[in-house]
Amino acid sequence: MTDLHPDDARPAAGADTPAAELRGITKRFGPVLAVDGVDLVLERGTVHAVVGENGAGKSTLMSVLYGLQRPDAGAVLRNGRELRLRSPLDAIDAGLGMVHQHFRLFGSLTVAENVVYRAEPGRWGVYDRRAAEQRVTELAGRFGLDVDPSARVDTLPLGVRQRVEILKALHRQAEVLILDEPTAVLTPGEVDSLFAVVRSMAAQGTTVALVTHKVREVLEATDRVTVLRDGVVSARLETARTTAGEIVEAMIGRGLKPAVNPRGAVSGEPVLEVSDLRLAAAPGAAGVHGVSLQVRPGEVVGIAGVSGNGQREVVESVLGLRSPDGGSVLLHGQDLAGLGVRERRGRGIAYVPEDRPGMGTAASLSVADNLALGHHRTPPLGSRARLSPRAVRAQAGELVRRLGVKTAGVNAPLASLSGGNAQKVVLARELHHEAPLLVVEQPTQGVDVGAGEEIHRLLLDYRARGGAVLLVSYEISELRALADRVLVMLDGVVTADLDAADATEEVLGAAMVHATRPDDGSSRAGS
Amino acid sequence: MSGLVARLRLAAPAALVPLGAVVVALLVGAVVMAVAGVDPLRGYDAMVRGALSVSNIDFAxxxxxxxxxxxxxxxxxxxxxxxxxxxxxxxxxxxxxxxxxxxxxxxxxxxxxxxxxxxxxxxxxxxxxxxxxxxxxxxxxxxxxxxxxxxxxxxxxxxxxxxxxxxxxxxxxxxxxxxxxxxxxxxxxxxxxxxxxxxxxxxxxxxxxxxxxxxxxxxxxxxxxxxxxxxxxxxxxxxxxxxxxxxxxxxxxxxxxxxxxxxxxxxxxxxxxxxxxxxxxxxxxxxxxxxxxLLPLTAALFTVLTVGSAGMERDVDVPRQLGQVLQAVVILVLALRVLAARWVARRARDAVGGKV
Amino acid sequence: MDVFTLAFVAAVLTSSAPVLFAALGSALCGRAGVFNIALEGQLLCGAFTAVAVSWWTGSAWAGVAAAVVTTTVFSGVLALGAVSWRADPIIVAVGMNLLALGLTGFLLRELLDATGTFAPTGLAGLPDLDVFDGIPVLGALLGGQTLLVPLALLLAVAASLWLNRTSTGLRLRGVGEHPEAAASLGVSVTRYQHVTVLLAGALCGLGGAQLSLGNVTAFTENMTAGRGWVAVAAVMLAANRPLLVLGACLLFGAAEAWGFRLQGVGLPQQLTDAAPYLVTLIVLVASRLRVRRRLRDVDPVAAVSAAHPEAVVHPEETR
Known part of the structure; x- marks a missing residue:
């Protein structure tokens, strides 16, 4: 098989023709204008940061570039020629590649098999394993990606899986590679090696679009920056000539928003007290190594960190979904050891889980049935032996009205609701417990901007009533909007415990990737 | 009550599927009987009598x-x-x-x-x-x-x-x-x-x-x-x-x-x-x-199929296994209930309007 | 007890063959992400067609060919229902199994004018192999078998090679494991699933033919008697891997053949009949317990839902 990535195969476009270009892209989802007339130029052989806060339109823009979404207006150009992208397959043919935040890999297949899938080397339909592994070794060597081509993918850490995704794109001769929030799942060491790979690819002529909301990464790894805010471009910068301050200002607007989050009236004994929690690390997870935390009435304690650093294990230990190897969980001073989920919830823990379709709701059941879980054995809905369907519907109607859930009726299946409305159903159910403790994971994930704000308001109202909230979020802006105190978790330990006032984007971002408190990002940029 | 009307409109297709399944099964049975050279009306008459006539109802x-x-x-x-x-x-x-x-x-x-x-x-x-x-x-x-x-x-x-x-x-x-x-x-x-x-x-x-x-x-x-x-x-x-x-x-x-x-x-x-x-x-x-x-109703239907097909065999010489065939057709058509459910979900979503 | 004689092993091969054909088909479907448990019905369909066509034409091989064609067409019900229309494959399978039972019984009366059993003198069964005569071990093992028995063994090896050594096999495994990922690289998930379901139909046709023209030369109403379900258990035991499927089916065959031996010693047939099912179930439980223990260590929540294998996997619905 000939080299699939020959340098001389580049089209004869002029050296200054951008590798890819977006012109006047506009895309709306229902009433929401996600991006509005955005221009983006990706010059050949550069690393281009596309930054912005959650909901600024970064993902939509990249989906358009990769053929996942069709724009309402505007054009996608490659080497100066306009593309007609009906699906990502057209984008792949045009030399585009994308590494999604959620990998699309076959866990039981080897690295090589994943990389060459549907572009396999071999003759007469026989798959040539050796040629495939050689190809992977060769590509990996060229760009400094360290992988074992014969390893099964599901045995690999997330950082290596990401390299497999990159190799997939390179094997398909991608000359423009989109990396969507690539560091969200990586450990600090993996982040460093990713950036080295990115540099190496750019040096060999590949164009990289790095989508991120982390200013540090922009400064560390890119040449140019396009900042998006509320669906429009708010700044175009050259990394060498800008500062963290300038980027942040472009991201969140002139004059930093005043803290939307006046401190709650924290008082009294802790509602939740976790001491020295320990859980052995399972393959692919961090485990928990001596985590302690307290949540008081009227307080929101946020847990920040990259996904998979032990947050899930802490939450599941509090809820009783998992039994820890050591340490204690106290609710109002009482040890919960040995109690199951039902007993713990009965004692006053409400829970909004991250996995809404898999855990927080049942799509095929009605809105009313979804609202009843956990309330169904107590008055007014029922008792141990009796459940009143009429009371279930009545309470559901009341909750739907109070929270403004948009639905055809309480008998409609939950599957018919949008993400934001489904999340409101979960919150309505859990807040209705008026439990002293609410554990919330990623409350605005998959939720549109408007509903996200309402959800934040509901959580703050609950705090104002004296509720204690343990909030797990991967979004720094969300933690800043809600939390009174922020703990940062990395590799199963708490690496920082900050007052909300001290928890700036830079400090949090740094603590999420380094165990020790690093230099201030802005001073680094100035050097 | 527009709410009730909306509920009925949403529920109607789901109710139509079971009825449709029975109708399809009976039609399939009619075709099979016709191919086997038996007048379907006579066949079904024999089936019903085989289950519900005065002498048979006790066993049915x-x-x-x-x-x-x-x-x-x-x-x-x-x-x-x-x-x-x-x-x-x-x-x-x-x-x-x-x-x-x-x-x-x-x-x-x-x-x-x-x-x-x-x-x-x-x-x-x-x-x-x-x-x-x-x-x-x-x-x-x-x-x-x-x-x-x-x-x-x-x-x-x-x-x-x-x-x-x-x-x-x-x-x-x-x-x-x-x-x-x-x-x-x-x-x-x-x-x-x-x-x-x-x-x-x-x-x-x-x-x-x-x-x-x-x-x-x-x-x-x-x-x-x-x-x-x-x-x-x-x-x-x-x-x-x-x-x-x-x-x-x-x-x-x-x-x-x-x-x-x-x-x-x-x-x-x-x-x-x-x-x-x-x-x-x-x-x-x-x-x-x-x-x-609804079980009594559907169980009665399949009782007629099961018991009646023996009567059919006696009276018009159509093998009693036709009853099983009809049951199977009902089950297969019912498996497509999900199509109706998906349709209902889409309708409900449209009813809310402008899903994001 | 002469359990380990060549004659016994030969009996094991005979008993295993029909189950093996069906199980291989189902295992390939499992690899492609389709839960295919309509084996009982498809075997029955093949068994009936083989006997009927063999009787009409006088040629057992014509019966085999017809069984393959008819059962492939019959498996189209699963392809349409569970793949194209995404209906619950379990309910489709229950319907198909019942349909085959009813229809073969019905046609037995209407077409062959028999009730219960059809075994006329002159019904052409599949011939025994004679190419191995005189060769020491092979002759004893395969001498009294039909060509379909060694074919089943070869197909198990072929299926394994296909899955692991060819491009289309690789793509098929990808389709079953992560359909969205396969689709995102341009592989048509539904086409792969359709073809695999139909292929399984063809294999069940062979299995049915071996049952009615090989193991015996007769068609009896409901003659599969649960073999399709044993095949399902074998597939589960083997986690869809063809060579392990072969092993599991031989185990079933051994239990059945052993049961026949015990009858010879005077144990009632009713009790020995139960042996294959119980052996299959016990081995299945033992193997699943091991898998389960490993899984629980990793993810307790996933362990809860592991009892519910994803029925059919489909690519993400495109909006």
């Missing part, structure tokens, strides 16, 4: 009792997404348990009748209960384990009536006739239809009530819709699985007991499983969908 109602019970035995675990296909084994074990108690426990009717019924229920429940830990602890799906356990259970009863329990001097593999005290009392003027029907109807009423008006019924539905959601809510999926399977096995075993405690008052090898009560019950449960209150 007794069959209805069994099919209704077997439909419950499938419907209860199906509520939480588990498929009990081992009805034959549960039925046979229930029947043999009741027969053994009746033959060896000398007691007056007032004692023996309930004890035999309970023994039958226990026999069926014991077999079905094995599948619960196999599913929740070992991860063997209920559909597989119930089936694999059913064949040995039927074989066991077959062995018992041929050897240890065989009636002496009889060429037929069967037990001796049960003592009079173990005969379920018949209605006036009937010989097959008896108090068993009342027992099964009472069990059905109980099941409907548990399903719609108790926390346990709600929890079973939640576990059926999404195991993760159930675990999140603190429900014990293993306990619910065990509960539904025990209930299912008990109803099937009860049906077995009722059959041996009716004419001709013995356990005869094959007599419980050969008529196909289990699959008629499954078809009836699937046709009723998630509404246990």
């Amino acid at each position: 109602v007794a069959s209805f009792t069994a099919i209704l019970a077997m439909s419950l035995a499938f419907a209860v675990p199906a509520r939480m997404g588990e498929y009990n296909l081992g009805g034959d084994g549960q039925l046979a074990l229930g029947g043999i348990s009741a027969a053994v108690v009746a033959l060896y426990l000398p007691a007056p009717a007032i004692v023996l009748l309930p004890v035999c019924l309970v023994a039958g229920a226990l026999g069926g429940a014991a077999l079905a209960s094995v599948s619960a830990p196999l599913s929740t602890r070992a991860g063997v799906p209920v559909i597989i384990s119930t089936l694999l356990l059913s064949a040995p259970a039927v074989a066991l009863t077959s062995y018992l009536v041929r050897f240890p329990l065989a009636e002496r001097g009889s060429a037929v593999p069967q037990t001796s006739r049960l003592p009079d005290a173990a005969h379920l009392p018949s209605f006036p003027g009937t010989s097959y239809t008896n108090a068993g029907l009342v027992v099964v109807v009472l069990v059905l009423l109980l099941a409907v009530r548990v399903d719609s008006r108790t926390p346990v019924g709600y929890e079973i539905r939640v576990a059926g819709a999404n195991r993760g959601f159930a675990a999140y809510g603190g429900l014990s999926v293993p306990r619910l699985t065990l509960g539904t399977l025990v209930a299912a096995g008990a109803v099937a075993g009860l049906a077995g007991a009722i059959i041996v405690m009716s004419q001709p008052f013995r356990f005869i090898d094959d007599a419980l499983t050969a008529p196909g009560y289990t699959f008629a019950g499954i078809a009836a449960a699937l046709l009723a969908g998630g509404r246990p209150a």
Whole structure:
């Protein structure tokens, strides 16, 4: 098989023709204008940061570039020629590649098999394993990606899986590679090696679009920056000539928003007290190594960190979904050891889980049935032996009205609701417990901007009533909007415990990737 | 009430599917009969008469009792997404348990009748209960384990009536006739239809009530819709699985007991499983969908198909297996219920308007 | 007891062959992400067609060919229902199994004018192999077998090679494992699933033919008697891997053949009949328990839902 990535195969476009270009892209989802007339130029052989806060339109823009979404207006150009992208397959043919935040890999297949899938080397339909592994070794060597081509993918850490995704794109001769929030799942060491790979690819002529909301990464790894805010471009910068301050200002607007989050009236004994929690690390997870935390009435304690650093294990230990190897969980001073989920919830823990379709709701059941879980054995809905369907519907109607859930009726299946409305159903159910403790994971994930704000308001109202909230979020802006105190978790330990006032984007971002408190990002940029 | 109208508009297509399934099945049956050279109208007339004519209705109602019970035995675990296909084994074990108690426990009717019924229920429940830990602890799906356990259970009863329990001097593999005290009392003027029907109807009423008006019924539905959601809510999926399977096995075993405690008052090898009560019950449960209150209606329909097809065979010489074919067509068309459900979901979403 | 004689092993091969054909088909479907448990019905369909066509034409091979064609067409019900229309594959399978049972019984009466069993003198069965005559071990093992028995063994090896050594096999595995990922690289998930379901139909046709023209020369109503379900259990036991499927089916065959032996010693047939099912179930439970223990260590929540294998996997619905 000939080299699939020959340098001389580049089209004869002029050296200054951008590798890819977006012109006047506009895309709306229902009433929401996600991006509005955005221009983006990706010059050949550069690393281009596309930054912005959650909901600024970064993902939509990249989906358009990769053929996942069709724009309402505007054009996608490659080497100066306009593309007609009906699906990502057209984008792949045009030399585009994308590494999604959620990998699309076959866990039981080897690295090589994943990389060459549907572009396999071999003759007469026989798959040539050796040629495939050689190809992977060769590509990996060229760009400094360290992988074992014969390893099964599901045995690999997330950082290596990401390299497999990159190799997939390179094997398909991608000359423009989109990396969507690539560091969200990586450990600090993996982040460093990713950036080295990115540099190496750019040096060999590949164009990289790095989508991120982390200013540090922009400064560390890119040449140019396009900042998006509320669906429009708010700044175009050259990394060498800008500062963290300038980027942040472009991201969140002139004059930093005043803290939307006046401190709650924290008082009294802790509602939740976790001491020295320990859980052995399972393959692919961090485990928990001596985590302690307290949540008081009227307080929101946020847990920040990259996904998979032990947050899930802490939450599941509090809820009783998992039994820890050591340490204690106290609710109002009482040890919960040995109690199951039902007993713990009965004692006053409400829970909004991250996995809404898999855990927080049942799509095929009605809105009313979804609202009843956990309330169904107590008055007014029922008792141990009796459940009143009429009371279930009545309470559901009341909750739907109070929270403004948009639905055809309480008998409609939950599957018919949008993400934001489904999340409101979960919150309505859990807040209705008026439990002293609410554990919330990623409350605005998959939720549109408007509903996200309402959800934040509901959580703050609950705090104002004296509720204690343990909030797990991967979004720094969300933690800043809600939390009174922020703990940062990395590799199963708490690496920082900050007052909300001290928890700036830079400090949090740094603590999420380094165990020790690093230099201030802005001073680094100035050097 | 525009809300009610909207609800009806959403529910209508879901209700049309079962009706459509029956209509399609009857049309298929008509075509098959026409190809076989029989006037379909005559065929269906013979089928209906075979079940519902004055001379046949007594036996048909007794069959209805069994099919209704077997439909419950499938419907209860199906509520939480588990498929009990081992009805034959549960039925046979229930029947043999009741027969053994009746033959060896000398007691007056007032004692023996309930004890035999309970023994039958226990026999069926014991077999079905094995599948619960196999599913929740070992991860063997209920559909597989119930089936694999059913064949040995039927074989066991077959062995018992041929050897240890065989009636002496009889060429037929069967037990001796049960003592009079173990005969379920018949209605006036009937010989097959008896108090068993009342027992099964009472069990059905109980099941409907548990399903719609108790926390346990709600929890079973939640576990059926999404195991993760159930675990999140603190429900014990293993306990619910065990509960539904025990209930299912008990109803099937009860049906077995009722059959041996009716004419001709013995356990005869094959007599419980050969008529196909289990699959008629499954078809009836699937046709009723998630509404246990509809089971009597759908069970009646499949009773006519099952019992009537024997009449059809007698009168117009159409093989009785046509009844099974019709049941199968109903099940296959019902499998497409999901298409209607998807359609309803889309309608509901559109009704809200402008989904983001 | 002469359990380990060549004659016994030959009997094991005979008993295993029909189950093996069906199980291989189902295993391939499992690899492609389709839960195919309509084996009982498809075997029955193949068994009936083989006998009927063999009777009409006088040629057993014509019967085999017809069984393959008819059963492939019949498996189209599953392809349409469970793949194209995404209906519950379990309910489709229950319907198909019942349909085959009813229809073969019906046609047995209408077409062959028999009730219960059709075994006329002059019904052409599949010939025994004679190419191995005189060769020491092979002759004893395969001498009394039909060509379909060694074919089943070869197909198990071929299926394994296809899955692991070819491009289309690789793509098929990808389709079953992560359909969205396969679709995102341009592989048509539904096409792969359709073809696999139909292929399984063809294999079940062969299995049915071996049952009615090889193991015996007769068609009996419901003659599969649960073999389709044993095949399902074998597939589960083997986690869809063809060579392990072969092992599981041989185990079933051994239990059945052993049962026949025990009958010879005077044990009632009713009890020995139960042996294959119980052996299959016990081995299945033991193997699943091991898998389960490993899984629980990693993810307790996933362990809860592991009892519910994803029925059919489909690519993400495109909006």
